[in-house]
Amino acid sequence: MSDFSLSLNEDQITIQKWVHDFAETIVRPAAEEWDEREEFPWPIVQEAAQIGLYGFDFMAQAMLGDSTGLTMPVAMEELFWGDAGIGLSIFGSGLAAAGIAGNGTPEQVMEWVPQCYGTPDDVKLGAFCVSEPDAGSDVSGLRTTAIYDEAKDEWVLNGTKAWITNGGIANIHVVVASVDRELKGRGQASFIIPPGTPGISMGQKYKKHGIKASHTSEVVLEDCRVPGACLLGGKEKLDEKLARAREALTNPKKATSGKQPAMATFEATRPAVAAMAVGIARAAYEYSLDYAKERQAFGKPIIMNQSIAFMLANMATQIDAARLLVWRAAYLANNGGYTNAYGSMSKLYAGRTAVWVTERAIQILGGYGYTREYPVERWHRDSKIMDIFEGTEQIQELVISRAISGLRIE
Numbered sequence: 418m419s420d421f422s423l424s425l426n427e428d429q430i431t432i433q434k435w436v437h438d439f440a441e442t443i444v445r446p447a448a449e450e451w452d453e454r455e456e457f458p459w460p461i462v463q464e465a466a467q468i469g470l471y472g473f474d475f476m477a478q479a480m481l482g483d484s485t486g487l488t489m490p491v492a493m494e495e496l497f498w499g500d501a502g503i504g505l506s507i508f509g510s511g512l513a514a515a516g517i518a519g520n521g522t523p524e525q526v527m528e529w530v531p532q533c534y535g536t537p538d539d540v541k542l543g544a545f546c547v548s549e550p551d552a553g554s555d556v557s558g559l560r561t562t563a564i565y566d567e568a569k570d571e572w573v574l575n576g577t578k579a580w581i582t583n584g585g586i587a588n589i590h591v592v593v594a595s596v597d598r599e600l601k602g603r604g605q606a607s608f609i610i611p612p613g614t615p616g617i618s619m620g621q622k623y624k625k626h627g628i629k630a631s632h633t634s635e636v637v638l639e640d641c642r643v644p645g646a647c648l649l650g651g652k653e654k655l656d657e658k659l660a661r662a663r664e665a666l667t668n669p670k671k672a673t674s675g676k677q678p679a680m681a682t683f684e685a686t687r688p689a690v691a692a693m694a695v696g697i698a699r700a701a702y703e704y705s706l707d708y709a710k711e712r713q714a715f716g717k718p719i720i721m722n723q724s725i726a727f728m729l730a731n732m733a734t735q736i737d738a739a740r741l742l743v744w745r746a747a748y749l750a751n752n753g754g755y756t757n758a759y760g761s762m763s764k765l766y767a768g769r770t771a772v773w774v775t776e777r778a779i780q781i782l783g784g785y786g787y788t789r790e791y792p793v794e795r796w797h798r799d800s801k802i803m804d805i806f807e808g809t810e811q812i813q814e815l816v817i818s819r820a821i822s823g824l825r826i827e
């Protein structure tokens with residue numbers, strides 16, 4: 418247990434400054450180029466690996482070595498203040514790492530998570546593959562199947578995954594598949610697809626509205642065979658879970674709240690994703706505040722008009738409110754008392770704040786704000802994903818409304 422405090426400790430201040438320096442000197446100057454190129458920014462990710470920001474050790478330190486839980490959101494806010502597309506290219510492997518940590522045994526975590534990062538001289542990537550063309554929010558409807566071949570102790574996976582960050586270019590793909598479709602979410606399990614496995618390939622690469630530096634693709638699985646040991650958590654645990662779920666089908670009174678593997682991961686990563694949204698919003702707010710003090714109209718700086726100054730006042734207030742929700746969720750996740758609603762509140766509010774603040778920033782910059790000469794239009798494009806991935810706005814509302822009402826709101 419650690420006391421909740423609004424002051425960061427010395428380690429966190431050091432990490433905050435370190436990530437900020439990297440974001441300011443390396444990430445932000447490269448942002449426009451990689452947005453235009455719409456390609457994965459390998460040189461920047463390699464630089465992040467060289468300084469230790471991209472890698473297993475940093476993730477382990479930020480996620481496990483910090484009792485307050487605030488280190489990860491603090492780091493994410495700074496990184497995404499630099500640029501969201503590059504930020505996600507650096508953080509994307511963390512989704513796969515969280516998928517492994519949330520569902521794997523300690524041995525599986527030690528074997529596979531480092532392989533999601535490689536080494537500073539040989540950078541590798543991880544991808545977390547849940548969504549499908551016909552199942553995004555409705556994770557219980559996954560169609561990708563995993564069938565056990567007992568004779569060979571192998572799992573055979575078939576299906577198509579959609580919108581996968583680092584999909585097809587990753588070394589390690591963590592795939593959530595259905596072992597028993599009748600059991601919906603409770604019949605699913607997570608699998609590691611090791612590097613070089615035949616039967617996994619990249620489908621289309623999506624052209625996106627924002628975060629264009631981040632690679633997003635389909636992942637196609639065609640009779641993709643993996644060893645039995647690639648089932649995260651192990652066969653015995655899965656068999657027990659399936660037996661419990663089947664019993665619950667026939668006798669609903671005995672239903673237990675067994676976690677769906679995908680949901681367990683998303684719940685853990687939501688505050689970190691919300692912190693990314695805070696970073697984008699802060700970038701736009703700081704930029705438009707400076708601009709409003711400089712830009713003259715009708716013989717005075719535009720900030721001297723209440724309509725502009727109040728807009729900035731509201732931007733600052735919403736950003737602080739979003740950060741407080743993020744810190745509360747991250748703190749409680751590490752110290753007990755966390756409920757899904759806290760993570761969802763932080764993601765819901767931070768996502769909306771990023772979209773609203775970046776749109777207002779364009780307004781403050783006027784015609785310049787609408788052009789690609791200035792970064793605010795890019796920040797606005799980048800912000801919208803924060804309302805969509807890791808659970809849409811409406812899905813966060815669903816989680817919160819169920820938590821506050823105790824009812825199965827649909």
Ligand SMILES: Cc1cc2nc3c(=O)[nH]c(=O)nc-3n(C[C@H](O)[C@H](O)[C@H](O)COP(=O)(O)OP(=O)(O)OC[C@H]3O[C@@H](n4cnc5c(N)ncnc54)[C@H](O)[C@@H]3O)c2cc1C
Nearest residue numbers: 545546547548552553554555580581582633806807809811
């Ligand atoms: C850039 C990008 C990167 C991504 N990266 C990954 C990744 O790495 N791994 C991964 O697995 N997925 C990833 N995704 C997928 C993302 O998580 C899904 O797009 C998201 O969960 C929404 O699913 P959907 O697109 O199928 O929308 P749908 O579920 O079809 O939703 C469409 C609309 O209906 C609403 N809606 C749906 N159900 C309800 C309901 N019950 N009540 C009210 N409204 C509802 C939604 O809120 C939304 O507005 C990524 C997506 C993008 C765009």
